[in-house]
Amino acid sequence: MELLIFYPLAGFCVALALGVIFNKSPVGSAISLIGMMLGLAGIFVLQQAHFIAILQIIIYAGAIMVLFMFVIMLLNLKQGENEGWASREKNLLLSVLTGFLAIGILYKIWQVLFSVDMDTPASLPDSFGTVAVIGETLFTDFVLPFEVASILLLTAMVGAVVLAKTKLD
Amino acid sequence: MLENSVPLSHYLMLSATLFVIGVAGVLIRRNVIVVFMSIEIMLNAVNISLIAFDNYMNLSNGQIFSFMVMCVAAAEVSVGLAIIIALHRNKPSVNLDDFNLLKW
Numbered sequence: 001m002e003l004l005i006f007y008p009l010a011g012f013c014v015a016l017a018l019g020v021i022f023n024k025s026p027v028g029s030a031i032s033l034i035g036m037m038l039g040l041a042g043i044f045v046l047q048q049a050h051f052i053a054i055l056q057i058i059i060y061a062g063a064i065m066v067l068f069m070f071v072i073m074l075l076n077l078k079q080g081e082n083e084g085w086a087s088r089e090k091n092l093l094l095s096v097l098t099g100f101l102a103i104g105i106l107y108k109i110w111q112v113l114f115s116v117d118m119d120t121p122a123s124l125p126d127s128f129g130t131v132a133v134i135g136e137t138l139f140t141d142f143v144l145p146f147e148v149a150s151i152l153l154l155t156a157m158v159g160a161v162v163l164a165k166t167k168l169d
Numbered sequence: 170m171l172e173n174s175v176p177l178s179h180y181l182m183l184s185a186t187l188f189v190i191g192v193a194g195v196l197i198r199r200n201v202i203v204v205f206m207s208i209e210i211m212l213n214a215v216n217i218s219l220i221a222f223d224n225y226m227n228l229s230n231g232q233i234f235s236f237m238v239m240c241v242a243a244a245e246v247s248v249g250l251a252i253i254i255a256l257h258r259n260k261p262s263v264n265l266d267d268f269n270l271l272k273w
Contacts, residue, residue, distance in 0.1 A: 001174060002174045003174060003179075006175045006225075010179075010183045014186055014190070017187055017190040017191070017210050020194065020207065020210060021190060021197070021198060021203065021207060026200060026263075027202070029202075029206055030202075033206050033210070036210070037213070040213055040217065043180075043183070044216075044217075045221075047221060047224045049220045049223070049224070049235075051232065052216070052220060052236065055239060056213075056239075059243060060209070060213070060239070060242075063243065064242065064243060064246050067246055067247065068246070068250070071202065071250045071253060071254065075257050092198065094196040094197055094265055095196070097196060098192065098193045101189060101192060101193075102193070106186055108185070109181075109185055112181065112182075113182070123267060124224065124227055125227070128229075131230065133229050134233065134236075137230065137232075138233055138236070142229075142233050147205050151238060152240060152244050153243065155172055155244070156244030156248050157247065159221075159248045160247040160248055161251075163248065163252055163255050164251040
């Protein structure tokens with residue numbers, strides 16, 4: 001039953017991710033990326049991680065993609081729009097490299113799919129992925145990383161302001 | 170008890186596929202903003218496999234890790250986009266091949 005939800009969602013995510021890298025205009029890429037984030041939020045719900053799914057929608061599809069849109073509008077990218085994506089220096093070399101990587105990963109997937117026996121998921125308690133359980137783990141075992149994350153975000157905020165200023169005085 | 174009928178390997182395959190798509194975007198695109206979006210795709214792919222293993226082992230550590238990944242992604246995007254704006258102010262281009270001043 002869950003597989004019937006999983007396959008369309010996964011196909012949707014992969015198609016939109018391909019849309020991100022093959023779209024010619026950056027705005028189209030950004031909109032595809034928003035769709036991919038929403039699809040991934042659906043996959044997190046399917047994995048019973050409801051808290052992470054909500055965070056995915058709020059942080060990624062909300063905050064980060066709005067930031068991307070702002071920058072795309074701010075830079076006013078007109079001149080690069082019709083040049084296509086296939087004219088990077090050493091593009092052939094990089095494409096061959098990507099092809100090798102893709103073949104390697106697909107080979108590994110094939111191996112995992114047909115040899116390793118990892119496909120017996122345990123049944124989970126009802127409390128899995130709820131805010132209560134996540135919060136308890138976050139504020140007992142992971143207090144120090146949590147505080148470090150707050151310092152990281154503060155540093156990023158100050159850094160962004162300093163970098164985007166026109167003149168340092 | 171919650172039953173879970175999607176096998177672990179399916180989530181790992183989805184994660185690997187999205188990661189490869191992200192790497193391909195970083196390697197073949199030359200628009201700096203699209204390269205940045207490909208990095209976001211890779212971070213999301215890692216989140217899927219973290220939560221899949223979490224689900225498989227009945228832990229909550231992986232969800233904390235993906236929470237931290239989201240924090241780092243937010244910080245990275247804000248600083249990176251500020252760098253792109255500063256670069257664009259000095260040299261009005263978004264083509265990665267135009268920025269070769271630090272190349273040996």
